[in-house]
Amino acid sequence: MSLEDFLRGHSELGAAENPKAYRKQEAIWELFTSECVYFLDQLMVLKEVFLTTLTDLQMRECLQDIDSWRLFANLNELCLVSFGFLTSLLHVIKEMWTNPDSYSTQSLLELLKKAFGDSICHCLQKYCLNYSTAILYLDSLKLREDFGSFVKWCERNEQCRRLQLKDLLVVPLQRFTRYPLLLKNIGKKSCSETEENTIQTIVDLVDRAIYDLDGKVKWLDNYQKVKQLKEALVWLPVWERDKRAHVPENLKHLLKAVTLENLVSHRSLLHDGKLVLIGQRNKSLFLIGFQCCLMFTLRKTFKQSGVVESSPLRSAAGQELELLLQESCSFIVLDQPISLDRLQLKNIDQLNATASGLPNSFIIMHQNRYQQCIGVFILQAQTESVKKAWVSEIEDATNSLLKQDCQQPRVKNSFLESSQI
Numbered sequence: 001m002s003l004e005d006f007l008r009g010h011s012e013l014g015a016a017e018n019p020k021a022y023r024k025q026e027a028i029w030e031l032f033t034s035e036c037v038y039f040l041d042q043l044m045v046l047k048e049v050f051l052t053t054l055t056d057l058q059m060r061e062c063l064q065d066i067d068s069w070r071l072f073a074n075l076n077e078l079c080l081v082s083f084g085f086l087t088s089l090l091h092v093i094k095e096m097w098t099n100p101d102s103y104s105t106q107s108l109l110e111l112l113k114k115a116f117g118d119s120i121c122h123c124l125q126k127y128c129l130n131y132s133t134a135i136l137y138l139d140s141l142k143l144r145e146d147f148g149s150f151v152k153w154c155e156r157n158e159q160c161r162r163l164q165l166k167d168l169l170v171v172p173l174q175r176f177t178r179y180p181l182l183l184k185n186i187g188k189k190s191c192s193e194t195e196e197n198t199i200q201t202i203v204d205l206v207d208r209a210i211y212d213l214d215g216k217v218k219w220l221d222n223y224q225k226v227k228q229l230k231e232a233l234v235w236l237p238v239w240e241r242d243k244r245a246h247v248p249e250n251l252k253h254l255l256k257a258v259t260l261e262n263l264v265s266h267r268s269l270l271h272d273g274k275l276v277l278i279g280q281r282n283k284s285l286f287l288i289g290f291q292c293c294l295m296f297t298l299r300k301t302f303k304q305s306g307v308v309e310s311s312p313l314r315s316a317a318g319q320e321l322e323l324l325l326q327e328s329c330s331f332i333v334l335d336q337p338i339s340l341d342r343l344q345l346k347n348i349d350q351l352n353a354t355a356s357g358l359p360n361s362f363i364i365m366h367q368n369r370y371q372q373c374i375g376v377f378i379l380q381a382q383t384e385s386v387k388k389a390w391v392s393e394i395e396d397a398t399n400s401l402l403k404q405d406c407q408q409p410r411v412k413n414s415f416l417e418s419s420q421i
Helices: 001-007 017-057 069-070 075-098 102-141 145-155 167-168 169-186 193-232 249-255 319-326 351-354 384-407
Strands: 233-235 269-276 283-290 293-299 329-332 342-348 361-367 374-381
Touching: 001 017, 017 069, 017 075, 017 167, 017 169, 017 269, 017 283, 069 102, 075 102, 075 342, 102 169, 102 193, 145 167, 167 169, 169 193, 193 233, 193 269, 193 319, 193 329, 269 319, 283 319, 283 384, 342 384, 361 384
Parallel strands: 233 329
Antiparallel strands: 269 283, 269 374, 283 293, 293 329, 342 361, 361 374
C-alpha cells in the first residue's frame, strides 16, 4: 500500500502537514514496505517452503546427506534480523506520525545507524560469502533424482509465485545493493542538513560493507578456483615435455616429481582464455595468467556438466576457467611458466598482421636472466578486443610486479627464475 492509502484506513494516524516532511515520510515508508516484501515474500518463503521442508525430510531419514548450511547459509539469522528491523522501524514510523518532533527523527537515525552498523550488513556479508558455494552445490545436486523431486515439489508451492530456488537464493544479494538507494532517497528528502549528513554516513557505511564484501568474494572466488586448478593441472615429466632430454628408464625414479603446491598456491588469477599458438602445426591452447607468471596449457575434457550460475558480485574475468573446471577439464602444462619479469610483449600491428596472415596476434618473448631470448610464442586471439584485453592485462600485471619488486623484493613462494637470482 502507498502511504496515502495506508493512512486513509487509520484515522488515528495523521500525516505531516508540511509537504516536505510528508515526502520524507513517503521515502521512509518505501524502505519499510520494500523490507516487508523482502521478509515475507522472499526470505520467509525460502525458509518455510524450502529449508523447513528439507529439515522435516531429514528428520524422516530422507536427503540426510544434503548440507543445508551450504545451500542456505545463515538464512535463519537473516529472517530474525529483518523481522527485528521491521518491528523497530514500524514503531519509529508510528511515533513520527503521532509526535512529529525532532526526538522522533533522532530515534529514526539512531535505529538506522544501529541496524545497519551492528547487524544487517554483517549478516548479509556472511550470506553473500556463501552464495557462490551454494550455487555450485545446487548445480551438483541437480543430477540427483531425489533432490530434483524435492526442489520441484517446493517450487510448485503457490507462495513461490513461479520463482525457482536459484531465484530466491540471490534475493539477499540484490537487497544488499538496494539499501544505499533507499537510504539516499530518505537523505534527499530530509528536513535539515544535519539529518541529511547523518543519513549519508549510514549510506557510506553500507557502501563500505558492500565494497569490503566485493573484495572478500573475489578473494574467496580466487582461492576456490586455484584450489580446483591445482587438482586439474597435469605437469608432464621433463623427458616427455622436452624430447632432447634423455633419461634412462632406471634413472627416472631419481628425478623429483614436480609438486604443484608451490606452483599455484597463494597466487591470484588475473586472466584466462583460449588462444592459438602459431607454429608449424598450430595448437589451440588455454593460457592462464597469474599475478606473477603466464602458464601455457592444453585442455583435456572428460565429461560435460550443466551451466554454472555466476554470482552478481563476481567479475566476468575467470568465468571461462570456472566453466571448464566444472566440466572436469584437465590442463596439461606445455612448458615452464614464464615469469612476468622475464618476458617482452610485442604487438603485431595491422600492416604486419595482414602481410603475415595473422590477424589479432601478439608475440611473447621469453628471456633468461642474461636478457637472452630463449623462447618465442606467437599467439592469436579470436577477436581484436580479446587480443587487446590480453595485452592490457599482461602489461598492467608486469608493471605492478616490477613496481612491487622495487619496493619489497620477492624472496618467498617465487619461482627460481626471477630478478632476485
